[in-house]
Amino acid sequence: MSLRDEAVDISVDGHGIEGTLVLPERSSESGPAVLFVHGWGGNQEQYLARARAVAGLGCVCLTFDLRGHQRTRTQYDAVTREQNLSDVVAAYDLLARRPGVDGSRIALVGSSYGAYLGAIATSLRPVRWLSLRAPAIYKDAEWDRPKRELHRDPDFIEFRLRTHRPSENRALQACADFRGDVLIVESCDDRIVPHAVVASYVAALTNARSLTYRAIEGADHGLSAEQWKQAYGVLVMTWLAEMLAGASAPMAETAHAGARQPAES
């Protein structure tokens, strides 16, 4: 399939952030789309190869730079979660409004801080498929404090070693309310997002339509070795292919109708 990249300028809060659309050749029918959200300290480039692979499945893909990164690097120390969440929503809106994109078939694929923001974004925009790799977590408090400063909390490390419930955390609550399909990928040797955080996300997803949780043996947080990057790529591609194959019908509102009369079993 022939693909085409297109640079886009995403307007948010009177600023512009840079993004790249990867466009598959497609018939006139509208189809699925995938939004990639990079982690803290990352950039859209890291997801571009993956976006091209996913576009090969027939999806319009968008990668972009969160504020505080790349062209807006000067905001690195000052940018807040609220601002970066606005970035995700602005990127989503650009993608969803793109001709050829079916707004009911949008996937969000995020890593670390980008997975945290992506989880919250599902409470603001319709997301059908959600992929969270090594999802980070932060306390809800001091929402508008610069993101960089959140790490100064003396309880920051211990907070991530405890499990948390949806009622205590905005990202987990968004997961608890999420009714689409979810992929969660953990790095088994992650010193930044320990297992307790991933376990809290998995346990929160009690209303997901499906859940695929996989851990990459030996991998560190940033997937520094090529084999770990490849393993993650295979997981995302396999999962998306399964999801797209089952997505010809609109998502049933009554997925878990919860019949009231259990009998014998």
Place this chain on the structure above:
Amino acid sequence: MSLRDEAVDISVDGHGIEGTLVLPERSSESGPAVLFVHGWGGNQEQYLARARAVAGLGCVCLTFDLRGHQRTRTQYDAVTREQNLSDVVAAYDLLARRPGVDGSRIALVGSSYGAYLGAIATSLRPVRWLSLRAPAIYKDAEWDRPKRELHRDPDFIEFRLRTHRPSENRALQACADFRGDVLIVESCDDRIVPHAVVASYVAALTNARSLTYRAIEGADHGLSAEQWKQAYGVLVMTWLAEMLAGASAPMAETAHAGARQPAES
């Protein structure tokens, strides 16, 4: 691959229950095995076609009749969970001791009451892969009361409409302690095992090595339509094939090592 069935008599508590081994043609090396546990009111026959399909993947398979069913049908009203759990363990032991079976690569595949017993059995015997379809749940109390009578509890229906935590329930606690790979399959229109029960199992599995949760749209508890049986069959086969492919190495004890020093993310 040529397969061979072999009838076996499983000795438990001085009784004999009937089982069927399905044996693949195999080299002299030992390989994986799968134990199938039917639901209340079912029998080994229901899993025989599936066992033959799974044996085609190179697994020694065993199906059997729980006490109170088929030849021991006269015990239907009197059999207890403790007795049926002993049946599962006896069947497991017969399978694990079979020449050609690698005791570190045993899967347990259960439905409904059989999934409930199977979950508990993981606390008694080493199980690497656990598949639970529409897993039932019961209160721990009155453990030795005949299984049939548990349904007389006036809170029985409401109990299954609430979510439960591992500390409250033996099957959920076994899931919380389980460190292998898990498949959970829900029927979306299940009037016997409502979504709250499945959600409790999913939420309990915080230490699983991987988790695959899928729901079959429109399906009832017993998968009465052929298309639902087929959908379940595809899920089990796809999952097992993935698990067997990744199982050449022994399972890492340190899957979730829980590093103590999260840094920035």
